[in-house]
Amino acid sequence: xxxxxxxxxxxxLSYKEGIxxxxxxxxxxxxKTEGFxxxxxxxxxxxxxxxxxxxxxxxxxxxxxxxxxxxxKGLGYIWTAExxxxxxxxxxxxxxxxxxxxSAFARKLKTIPPMPLVGFDGKPIKINRVSKLTPIDxxxxxxxxxxxxxIGANLEFVPTETQLPDEAGFYDAVIRGIKAWEGDxxxxxxxxxxxxxxxxxxxxxxxxxxxxxxxxxxxxMASKVADLMGGQRKERVQSVIxxxxxxxxxxxxKWTVRSRKMVLIQSDNGRFDDFDEITSVAKHEFxxxxxxxxxxxxxxxxxxxxxxxxxxxLDAYYINNKFxxxxxxxxxxxxxxxxxxxxxxxxxxxxxxxxxxxxxxGVISRALxxxx
Numbered sequence: 001x002x003x004x005x006x007x008x009x010x011x012x013l014s015y016k017e018g019i020x021x022x023x024x025x026x027x028x029x030x031x032k033t034e035g036f037x038x039x040x041x042x043x044x045x046x047x048x049x050x051x052x053x054x055x056x057x058x059x060x061x062x063x064x065x066x067x068x069x070x071x072x073k074g075l076g077y078i079w080t081a082e083x084x085x086x087x088x089x090x091x092x093x094x095x096x097x098x099x100x101x102x103s104a105f106a107r108k109l110k111t112i113p114p115m116p117l118v119g120f121d122g123k124p125i126k127i128n129r130v131s132k133l134t135p136i137d138x139x140x141x142x143x144x145x146x147x148x149x150x151i152g153a154n155l156e157f158v159p160t161e162t163q164l165p166d167e168a169g170f171y172d173a174v175i176r177g178i179k180a181w182e183g184d185x186x187x188x189x190x191x192x193x194x195x196x197x198x199x200x201x202x203x204x205x206x207x208x209x210x211x212x213x214x215x216x217x218x219x220x221m222a223s224k225v226a227d228l229m230g231g232q233r234k235e236r237v238q239s240v241i242x243x244x245x246x247x248x249x250x251x252x253x254k255w256t257v258r259s260r261k262m263v264l265i266q267s268d269n270g271r272f273d274d275f276d277e278i279t280s281v282a283k284h285e286f287x288x289x290x291x292x293x294x295x296x297x298x299x300x301x302x303x304x305x306x307x308x309x310x311x312x313x314l315d316a317y318y319i320n321n322k323f324x325x326x327x328x329x330x331x332x333x334x335x336x337x338x339x340x341x342x343x344x345x346x347x348x349x350x351x352x353x354x355x356x357x358x359x360x361x362g363v364i365s366r367a368l369x370x371x372x
Contacts, residue, residue: 011047014038036063043077052081052089076320094334097325101316112190114145119188127347135209135261136289138347147193153178154200154208162215164272173275174211175199177282187341195340209289210262213272246281248288255352261289284331291346293354295329303356311368313338341367
C-alpha cells in the first residue's frame, strides 16, 4: 500500500504533466482532455496546486460543464487549496464574491451627490466617540465632500512568561489584521464612506485595547480560573483552549463603546510565527471590538445560524453551501459594505450589531435586509 508521501509525489507528477498538456499553446482537444484528467486525479489526491487549478477550471466553466454543482464544487476545491497554502486561492474567492455582489446589487445603488452621511431614516449620522474612557475612538467627519470614519485603536501588547520567537513579527501581523478594515465602502443605499484606522501604542489607563497571545502559561492560568468559575463558563473556557480558538473580550455584560476590550490570539503551530493566520484572526476579532457579532451559517455555540436566503446582501458571499466568505463568519473572508454599515450603527447607537438573534445576544442589526 502506498504511503501518503508516495501518493503526493505521484499527484505532483500527474499535476505537472496535466498542466503541460492542458495549457500548451498548440494543445488539441485530445491533449486538453488528457491534461484535465491528470489535473483532476491530482486534485482528488489532495495535491494543493492541483486542487486550485481544478477548482478554477470548474468555476470558470472551461471544464466540467456536465458536472452537477460544478461551481460549488470548484469553490470548495479552491477554498481547500487556500487553506493548504495556495495563497492565490484567497484572491480568487474574494474576487469571485465581489463580482457576484456587484453584479447583483451595484445597479440598484442610487447615485448620491457628496453630502454628509445619512442613515436609513434620512437623518445625518453623527459619531464622536472620543474620550479617555473609550478603548477605541471613532469619529465621523465630512471633509471636502468626503465622509471619513476615523477609527483610533490604541493597543497594549500584554507580555507573557513565554518569550515569543519573533515578537515584532507577531505585533506586525496583528496590526495588519486591524488595518485591514481600512478602505472605501458604499453604505446606506449608495453613499461613499472612507474608513481610516490609526494605530497607537500609548500608555493610557483606560483608553486601550489589550492584545495577548495565548501561550502555554496563559492557557494554564485560564484553565485554573475556569476551574474556580465552574459550570458553563468553565466549559466555554476549556473549549476555547482545547480547540485553539481566539476570542475577543468586549465587556463584562455586553459590548458598549466604553466597555473594556481585549483580544486573545491563539497560534495554530504554537510558535506564534504563523503570521498570515494571525493577521486573519486579528481581523476577525477586531470586528468584535468594533461591535459586530459572529455570522454562522448553521447552528453553533448557541446561535441559530443564518442560512442562505436570509438576507440577500449576504448571499453573494455564500460559498460551497458551507459558510459565508465574510470576515465575521470566516476570518479569511472579506470585509464588506454591510460590515462597515454595522460598525457605523454600533458606534452611532452604542449598541452591538448582530446577524442572528438569541435570548442573550440582542436584536438583529437594522443593517441587514436592506439589500446592499
